[in-house]
Amino acid sequence: VQTKPAVHQPCIKISIDVMGGDFGARSTLPAVVRALKTFNDLEFCLIGQEPIIQQILSKLLPHNSLLRQRYQIIHTDEYIKMDDPIEVAMRKKRRSSMRLAIEQVQQKNADVCISSGNTGALMAIARYVLKTINGIDRPAIATILPNQKKTGTIVLDLGANADCEAEHLLQFAYMGHALAKALFSKSSPIVGLLNIGEEVIKGSDMVKKAGLLLQQATENNLINFYGNVEGNDIFKGTADVVVCDGFVGNIALKAAEGVAKMLSQSIKDAFAANLISRMMAIFSMPVLKKIKTNFDHRRYNGAMLLGLNGLVIKSHGGADEFAFFHAIQYARQVVQKQLLIQIQQMIEETSVAPKTTLLIKATQTNYHST
Amino acid sequence: VQTKPAVHQPCIKISIDVMGGDFGARSTLPAVVRALKTFNDLEFCLIGQEPIIQQILSKLLPHNSLLRQRYQIIHTDEYIKMDDPIEVAMRKKRRSSMRLAIEQVQQKNADVCISSGNTGALMAIARYVLKTINGIDRPAIATILPNQKKTGTIVLDLGANADCEAEHLLQFAYMGHALAKALFSKSSPIVGLLNIGEEVIKGSDMVKKAGLLLQQATENNLINFYGNVEGNDIFKGTADVVVCDGFVGNIALKAAEGVAKMLSQSIKDAFAANLISRMMAIFSMPVLKKIKTNFDHRRYNGAMLLGLNGLVIKSHGGADEFAFFHAIQYARQVVQKQLLIQIQQMIEETSVAPKTTLLIKATQTNYHST
Numbered sequence: 001v002q003t004k005p006a007v008h009q010p011c012i013k014i015s016i017d018v019m020g021g022d023f024g025a026r027s028t029l030p031a032v033v034r035a036l037k038t039f040n041d042l043e044f045c046l047i048g049q050e051p052i053i054q055q056i057l058s059k060l061l062p063h064n065s066l067l068r069q070r071y072q073i074i075h076t077d078e079y080i081k082m083d084d085p086i087e088v089a090m091r092k093k094r095r096s097s098m099r100l101a102i103e104q105v106q107q108k109n110a111d112v113c114i115s116s117g118n119t120g121a122l123m124a125i126a127r128y129v130l131k132t133i134n135g136i137d138r139p140a141i142a143t144i145l146p147n148q149k150k151t152g153t154i155v156l157d158l159g160a161n162a163d164c165e166a167e168h169l170l171q172f173a174y175m176g177h178a179l180a181k182a183l184f185s186k187s188s189p190i191v192g193l194l195n196i197g198e199e200v201i202k203g204s205d206m207v208k209k210a211g212l213l214l215q216q217a218t219e220n221n222l223i224n225f226y227g228n229v230e231g232n233d234i235f236k237g238t239a240d241v242v243v244c245d246g247f248v249g250n251i252a253l254k255a256a257e258g259v260a261k262m263l264s265q266s267i268k269d270a271f272a273a274n275l276i277s278r279m280m281a282i283f284s285m286p287v288l289k290k291i292k293t294n295f296d297h298r299r300y301n302g303a304m305l306l307g308l309n310g311l312v313i314k315s316h317g318g319a320d321e322f323a324f325f326h327a328i329q330y331a332r333q334v335v336q337k338q339l340l341i342q343i344q345q346m347i348e349e350t351s352v353a354p355k356t357t358l359l360i361k362a363t364q365t366n367y368h369s370t
Numbered sequence: 371v372q373t374k375p376a377v378h379q380p381c382i383k384i385s386i387d388v389m390g391g392d393f394g395a396r397s398t399l400p401a402v403v404r405a406l407k408t409f410n411d412l413e414f415c416l417i418g419q420e421p422i423i424q425q426i427l428s429k430l431l432p433h434n435s436l437l438r439q440r441y442q443i444i445h446t447d448e449y450i451k452m453d454d455p456i457e458v459a460m461r462k463k464r465r466s467s468m469r470l471a472i473e474q475v476q477q478k479n480a481d482v483c484i485s486s487g488n489t490g491a492l493m494a495i496a497r498y499v500l501k502t503i504n505g506i507d508r509p510a511i512a513t514i515l516p517n518q519k520k521t522g523t524i525v526l527d528l529g530a531n532a533d534c535e536a537e538h539l540l541q542f543a544y545m546g547h548a549l550a551k552a553l554f555s556k557s558s559p560i561v562g563l564l565n566i567g568e569e570v571i572k573g574s575d576m577v578k579k580a581g582l583l584l585q586q587a588t589e590n591n592l593i594n595f596y597g598n599v600e601g602n603d604i605f606k607g608t609a610d611v612v613v614c615d616g617f618v619g620n621i622a623l624k625a626a627e628g629v630a631k632m633l634s635q636s637i638k639d640a641f642a643a644n645l646i647s648r649m650m651a652i653f654s655m656p657v658l659k660k661i662k663t664n665f666d667h668r669r670y671n672g673a674m675l676l677g678l679n680g681l682v683i684k685s686h687g688g689a690d691e692f693a694f695f696h697a698i699q700y701a702r703q704v705v706q707k708q709l710l711i712q713i714q715q716m717i718e719e720t721s722v723a724p725k726t727t728l729l730i731k732a733t734q735t736n737y738h739s740t
Contacts, residue, residue, distance in 0.1 A: 196620040231624025252625040254601025280654040
């Protein structure tokens with residue numbers, strides 16, 4: 001019996017930083033086993049402390065399981081802690097499970113790497129090992145947030161770059177465009193610029209300049225710029241891609257998480273308040289379960305590091321098995337959709353586009369009113 | 371019979387831009403009547419088109435109602451539309467209901483003014499008419515957001531200042547401190563700096579500098595600086611006051627509104643999905659009503675314009691009667707708590723504080739770890 005997928009179905013190889021995150025091997029390995037059982041086109045490279053990995057896998061998989069043919073283990077004692085400074089992660093731990101996992105991508109032994117470790121360290125090491133794509137000054141972190149249209153909104157940057165220039169936001173738009181094309185199968189995804197009002201005159205000087213660059217890129221048929229969008233538009237689904245600097249993006253994301261948490265707590269409290277309300281909760285259980293699923297941020301686990309010569313996915317530090325499994329699904333999808341090639345092609349196209357002067361019509365109040 | 375409050379209870383005078391907001395007199399006047407019935411220490415100055423005001427009030431109050439002794443009407447035909455540019459609002463409409471309402475505060479005919487009109491116009495006119503307090507470079511917009519501790523988190527700035535310097539954030543902290551002292555009756559409210567991580571090294575250059583200034587102000591016993599807080603901390607209630615530039619604050623606020631709206635829609639949809647779930651909704655109605663109340667952003671309507679020589683409250687443009695009533699309650703509270711004097715005293719104190727050199731210990735990773 002041969003579990004390897006047939007020739008027509010290419011295998012997707014994923015390298016896993018087994019030790020990363022708050023729960024390390026206890027969440028990553030059960031998720032890997034679940035993924036092996038769910039998808040027969042996946043192969044894993046598991047990087048971390050081999051004795052621990054073997055011990056946990058011995059409980060999850062029978063000794064003679066055929067699934068064992070679809071992973072290999074690379075042993076290392078070093079791993080990066082959640083509070084390790086970037087310098088320690090970079091210079092002192094050259095054989096960390098995170099670094100070796102990224103190196104698998106660089107050496108083409110893996111199509112994509114996933115880590116729940118420290119974001120700053122992951123970005124720094126990934127950038128050092130993989131290097132940025134020609135034409136990209138700064139890599140960005142992108143994620144897909146849920147919206148009312150149930151289509152998903154890609155938001156970037158989410159914290160890799162606290163201080164940005166307008167040109168960086170333009171590059172984020174190119175990468176977001178490529179990601180949306182790959183994931184949403186849209187030929188011309190709508191790009192919005194996160195701002196504090198719809199009108200062209202709104203926002204900080206940097207954002208106003210970014211608006212002009214995005215407008216110009218649209219005139220060159222590189223992207224489809226909608227104009228300014230506001231914080232609530234992320235969750236309305238006004239645009240497929242929302243670009244912003246990493247400071248604003250990170251705060252918007254965390255504020256959204258904070259509200260969701262507060263509201264789900266208030267629902268729990270309301271139903272737990274007294275005997276009658278607890279009876280109502282039991283009676284309404286099927287609907288409450290559905291609501292709980294909608295509120296569950298674990299389903300959106302997995303942020304892409306974009307702009308590198310290789311695919312790296314950041315899983316939430318607190319990811320449990322369920323959340324990490326979602327990150328694996330996401331990794332599988334971006335490889336299937338050839339995201340890396342799509343981004344590289346996009347950046348090549350933009351490099352040959354004509355540079356025109358930044359001009360905006362004096363009477364124009366909205367970017368999309370032209 | 372005398373409806374005027376007794377001598378020991380001073381009257382609070384509120385000027386109302388009756389025509390402001392999406393619904394104008396149809397939401398402001400019913401809220402005013404409700405407030406007249408609820409609080410016997412309020413007097414109103416209603417500014418707008420008198421025929422419309424008289425017509426609506428004739429339906430809300432009997433001709434001989436004693437409540438009619440507690441308001442006066444100032445007629446004007448001009449009012450500011452939601453999409454009027456600031457220049458039009460400032461230069462062409464010198465007798466707008468918004469401007470006259472603010473002038474009532476300047477002329478000491480009112481203790482506070484409320485408008486649901488265009489934020490940009492309100493800030494520009496208020497600044498022009500009332501002028502900023504000595505020692506404040508830029509007024510800010512502050513609001514109270516709900517948190518898990520049910521104490522309320524004051525956040526500022528929410529959009530008055532898209533580009534800020536570190537010194538502005540320090541001034542916001544002073545004003546937020548005074549607002550928290552007044553509203554929460556805390557002698558030493560905790561001030562947090564909105565950032566993308568707890569560590570001192572996190573954030574944009576401007577925010578890092580603001581952190582040092584806030585640290586210094588704490589050493590001078592002017593405020594109680596907690597350190598950096600993240601987007602989710604607003605809703606956790608980590609600090610009583612969260613300061614940020616207007617760009618970030620506006621986007622965090624709107625992102626939070628967007629998530630709350632999406633989630634409340636998902637609850638509605640889940641209960642409306644089919645006959646059985648609709649039955650569950652009927653059975654659980656008392657709890658669902660409670661949840662709906664928790665989700666209701668109208669209860670938080672009313673943002674303060676801080677840093678001016680007079681109190682001005684911005685009500686949400688889409689405020690209905692219920693929301694506008696909340697803004698009136700809020701106006702009553704800030705006058706009772708003598709907010710204006712508290713802010714002026716705070717700024718005076720800061721002006722005599724010693725200026726020390728900005729220094730941070732090399733080993734320090736968190737502001738509050740010293």
